[in-house]
Amino acid sequence: MNVQQLLELEAAGWEICSHSVTHPGLPFLPLTYADETPAAPNSAERELEMSKIGFNDLGLNVQNFVVPGSSWNDDLATLSARYYNSAASGGKYGNTLPLENRWWIRRKGVGTSHSVSDITAWIEQEINDNKWLILIFHAIIETEDLGYEPWSETKLAELATWVEDQGISVVTQQRGLELSVFSYKDLLHTPVQPCRIVDTRLAGGAIPPSGIRSYNVYGAVASQGGNPAGCPSPKGEPLSVALNVTAVPLGNGNIVAYPFGSAVPTASLVNYRSDAQNIANGATVKTCFNCTKDINIKSNYGTAHVVIDVLGYYYAKP
């Protein structure tokens, strides 16, 4: 395929994603430019940025990344945010609505052994679970005897017809990203009676320096030291939560609150000193949607007990 054909595909509504320059195992490279050495002069950051620059220089609007060999980690996911709107890696699953982590979008590979009905069953399952699915096809060829995991043109045509007949929308990675995060733009707040969800004095003990605890923000919270009767969320799983976070200091430090499964932010929520009384602060914290836990609480530098009350929940607009 030549550059002119890529430009024509893009003009016709297809999206060209970056896939690195040399298709390396990115976790095995130095992470950033600053980590490069004469012996290891090619960093993952160079692979990420240079492939984007290369495409842009050809006139292609490349905004999203597809991970080579589906070899990925949290550091790379964080790094890719410098250059891309999203990164898609491997996996056996669909993606949640709204999306959990746009720098770790899941894709599912189609192999030669898979029939059309295998794929339609996958798609139906994901729709039932309120998820969306990215399929990886490696080689589309009639005879299935060339390339990696080839799939026949006839099967693809049959699948495409089925998808169209079902009225299932097929979109680019960029459009999928926009559709699956849009509900965060416009949340509705539902205040609730303040309800205790965490008290480390009752469960878990004080959080030590650099300690991270993961919590749920609604439902059964007694095991976290919260209200024995639980804290009901009036409209089901929230996308964000209004909290009052109190530190009971046993040293000097600060408390950070952030979504479960996300990178630790640098901004602290409560700064505490051992010579002070209990210190509280209010915050709106995004929650991890469709995850085993909702939020993480980290104590930096010092040890503190933490008490958290929920004051309200945020939901997507119906």
Ligand SMILES: [Zn+2]
């Ligand atoms: Zn590849």
